[in-house]
Amino acid sequence: MKIEEEIRRIEEELRRTKYNKATQKHIGILKAKLAKLRDLQNKPRGGSSGYSYAVKKTGDATVAFVGFPSVGKSTLLNKLTNANSEVGAYAFTTLTIVPGILEYKGAKIQVLDAPGIIAGASVGKGRGSEVLSAVRSADLILLVVDVFTLDHLPVLEKELYNVGIRLDEKPPDVKIVKKDRGGITVSSTVPLTKIDEETIRAVLQENKIHNADVVIREDITVDQLIDVISGNRVYIPSLVVVNKIDLADEELIRRIKKKLEDREYVLVSGYREINLEELKEKIYNTLGFIKVYLKPQGKKPDLDEPLVLLKNSTVEDVCNKLHRDFVKNFRYAQVWGKSAKHPGQRVGLNHVLEDGDILTIVTKKR
Numbered sequence: 001m002k003i004e005e006e007i008r009r010i011e012e013e014l015r016r017t018k019y020n021k022a023t024q025k026h027i028g029i030l031k032a033k034l035a036k037l038r039d040l041q042n043k044p045r046g047g048s049s050g051y052s053y054a055v056k057k058t059g060d061a062t063v064a065f066v067g068f069p070s071v072g073k074s075t076l077l078n079k080l081t082n083a084n085s086e087v088g089a090y091a092f093t094t095l096t097i098v099p100g101i102l103e104y105k106g107a108k109i110q111v112l113d114a115p116g117i118i119a120g121a122s123v124g125k126g127r128g129s130e131v132l133s134a135v136r137s138a139d140l141i142l143l144v145v146d147v148f149t150l151d152h153l154p155v156l157e158k159e160l161y162n163v164g165i166r167l168d169e170k171p172p173d174v175k176i177v178k179k180d181r182g183g184i185t186v187s188s189t190v191p192l193t194k195i196d197e198e199t200i201r202a203v204l205q206e207n208k209i210h211n212a213d214v215v216i217r218e219d220i221t222v223d224q225l226i227d228v229i230s231g232n233r234v235y236i237p238s239l240v241v242v243n244k245i246d247l248a249d250e251e252l253i254r255r256i257k258k259k260l261e262d263r264e265y266v267l268v269s270g271y272r273e274i275n276l277e278e279l280k281e282k283i284y285n286t287l288g289f290i291k292v293y294l295k296p297q298g299k300k301p302d303l304d305e306p307l308v309l310l311k312n313s314t315v316e317d318v319c320n321k322l323h324r325d326f327v328k329n330f331r332y333a334q335v336w337g338k339s340a341k342h343p344g345q346r347v348g349l350n351h352v353l354e355d356g357d358i359l360t361i362v363t364k365k366r
């Protein structure tokens, strides 16, 4: 209970403190304290690291549904994932996360239906924190509301924020290299308009960093600096799914569209099967897939069965997909296609592949 009280106290103080040049450093320290408390609170309890035991990651990508109860997540999941896919219930502590497989354009997309999260889930109420930690490993988050409950969106977003999930953001371009001595040096390649050096130092010191070189390459906020220091934030794209569109009249639909005009969204009805193809297409496009063809050494490439990978996948990702020993026994790979400097270029595990590439992996002989 102590952590919760402390969090509430700092949140209250932050609400009361007006932001200006004079309070910037103080606010920075408060936010750094708050972030540390939240990280402490979100740590899985009881020694288990949660997710990996609860739901095995399968398929080419994972999508998580996040939403309050009764917005229609289960119905939607059943309609999106085909009947003969392996839908099963996996015990997830006292809750159940139900994975299904959506097959679309050759990609197998694992869809997780996290049980309805409730307001305050990230502070441990109703075991929501375990569910949210499963959501952390998704490649795309679907924020599910229905036509009458668009006001859930900021609540869901806040919950996700508090467990270290950053929606539709990129990791800040900041490098912090810790040293043994020499104090803190700060350099930036762009003018910093939202944070000054004093605040940067104070936030670092609050995190017990007293010697480090900090290089900042974008105009960051103090929250972004804290994210970099904490090191365990995840950056996941999101898509808003507004369900039960069958219950909305034209006027309501017009208002919903107006409200969401600045973001990615789809209006659907799971129950009446409206716009489900559009939803699949949006999921597929937001995730972004590439196809890569394998060519066994000295043979023709297999053009019939490409590997489906998330964009920006590396040779290592391919190896992991093929067999767990591939990385261990890896010697080199050869690529033909867009990512190759010349046909048959020799590359290592961290080479980033592109759509249509042909790949040969050469492993050590045992």
Ligand SMILES: Nc1nc2c(ncn2[C@@H]2O[C@H](COP(=O)(O)OP(=O)(O)OP(=O)(O)O)[C@@H](O)[C@H]2O)c(=O)[nH]1
Pocket (backbone or CB within 6 Å): 067, 068, 069, 070, 071, 072, 073, 074, 075, 076, 115, 116, 243, 244, 245, 246, 247, 268, 269, 270, 271, 272
């Ligand atoms: N009118 C309408 N009703 C729907 C639609 N989708 C789901 N429902 C109804 O909404 C209720 C809740 O649906 P569920 O799929 O169980 O919702 P859920 O979000 O999984 O809820 P929890 O399991 O409590 O987390 C059910 O009575 C559904 O029949 C829809 O598109 N239109």
